[in-house]
Structure formats: C-alpha cells, structure tokens
Amino acid sequence: MSTDPENPPNLLLRRARADDARDVAALMSDPSVYAQTLQMPHASEAWWRERLTAMDKPGVELQLAAERDGRVVGLAGLHQPTPSPRRRHVAGLGITLAREAQGQGVGDAMMRALLQHADEWAGLLRLELTVYADNARAIRLYERHGFEREGLMRGYGLRGGAYVDCVAMARWRDAPSHP
Template sequence: MSDGIRIRHAEPEDAAGLHALFSARDAYAATLQPPFPSQAAWEQALADPPKHVVQLVAIDGVDGELAGAAGFEVFRNPRRRHVANLGMAVAAARQGHGIGTQLLRAVIDTAERWHGVRRLELEVYTDNLAGIALYEKHGFVREGHARGYALRDGAYADVYLMARIAEVPRAP
C-alpha cells in the first residue's frame, strides 16, 4: 500500500517533481496536460498560485520523491462558486499502491470542508478504467459521455463527464 506517503500543498520546490511527473508520456496521455511541459511554467504557477486553485502533492516518505499530484480549481463565476474541477496524476511506477486514493480523499476533504465546494467535476478518458473505478469508489457518477472531447496522440478521444455532489452539512 502507500505507507510513508505524505500529502501536502505543493510548494515552489516541487516544480521539478511536477515537471517530471507531467513529462511522462503516461501522465500527459491520461490527462489534458500537453506533452513536453515547461519546468519554468510549473515554477511560475507555484510561486504565486491563485487563491481559487489548490495543488496537492504526494511525497514518498522513504525517498522524498514526488509520487503524484491532484488539484482543483474553484470556479469564480458567482453562480458556479460552489463548483470545482479536479485533475490528478500518479507516477506510472507508483500506480496501484493507494496513492490516488490518498490524493483524492485529500482533495475531496479540502474542497468540500474548507472551500465550500458542493459539486466536484472531472473529465476522464473512457479507456481509463482504473481512474473511473477510483472516482466511482469515492462517489463520483457519470453524467455524460463527450465524444471526440480531446486530441490525444493524433486522434480525438472520448471522455466521461463525472461529478460528485456533496451533502450540505448542517451546523449543530
């Protein structure tokens, strides 16, 4: 399992690890990230992140390496401020060890309990069976099938549009 993994907010010194994670073909093929990302872009994004964007990282407690990342962006439109879009990736060599579960739990907790997010949305490629299973395990449901949604390796790929609706807690 993922013993020794620590989830925390991304810091400027994580730029190299995030660059490495999203430079891997498996990561950019499974997300909407472009190939050959710039480390300078990660450095800039982490230097002064907008308050409506949260970026978390999973750090291996044994080797200190960045094993995965997940984040969300809360919409700024006043009528959609209760909604955020989620994105995540786990290093290919680290998949299947519970890191995605830890990241997703941290994102859900942070979004719902600390940012007032009631609706968490995501897009997932229809052939990403492990990702779909992970999201469904955490309460996400398929709301739509978008055909030809994104260009991936020279072909247009379909995605499922999924969302999780949080129960609104009541104050005691």
C-alpha cells in the same frame, strides 16, 4: 502536511510548491502520464515553476503533492472553474500519478485529502472532472469516492493524433445542515 495512518507508507501529502517544478516536469514528461491529461508534452521546469507559483494562493484552489522518498509522485487539485458567485459551490478536480505510484493507494489517499478539504473547509457541494473514457483505472477510483458518470463527451481531447472521448463525472454533496 499529512501523515495520515491510512496513507501508504513513506507517503507525505502536502501543498505543492514552486520548488516541486523539477519533479513535476519529470512526472509530466512520462508519455504514459501526460497521455491521460490535457497537458502538452515537454513542458519545462520553468513553466511548471510559474504554474505552481500561480496556484499557491489562499482560497478554494488547492494543489496537493504526493511525496515519496523526497520525490513528487503525484499531483491532485481543486480549481474553481469560474469566479462567478453563482458557481461558488463548484470546483473542478484533477489528479495525476507517476506510473510507479499507480495501484498503491496513492490516488485513494489524495482523493480522501481533496474530498476532506472540499467538504470540511471549502464548503463545496459539487466536484466535477473529466476523464478519458478508456482510463478504466481512474474511473474506478472516482466511482469509489462517490463520483457518478454524467455523460460522454465525444472527441473531447486530442491524444496521439486522434480525438478521444471523455466521460464527464461529478460528485454532489447535499448542503450541510445548520446546528
């Protein structure tokens, strides 16, 4: 759990758990939220419970929940893209916020927590993400936290019947020196 004084008031950052499934299903049912992800609409509470259970394992994998007033208003995670030892230094990053939590510092708090985990506990050097090219607010968030644009991926995802471009972004951290 995190009650960092830099976080917005009444915000608790903690590891997501299976009993968050109801809140997550509701969060991901908002068209303005799932339209910015590759998630399919109308995923059930049972589906989210299974997915959250599978993510709750030791290692680099981390799924954080942002809880406000007893309700999950955001998810953010680090995920190893492959089990290959040659990519152990890399993780994918994803973040999703409820519409009412956007623009209030919740995304910044979640990013700080993920980056601290990546840098101080998981030894990750490269964090990767994709973001829809028209999601200017999210792109600004990522750039504030050191992510750089690496390329445009044309027609990356289907959204509302049209193929939409995504921006590939990454954050590189030089390997820490040894004492």
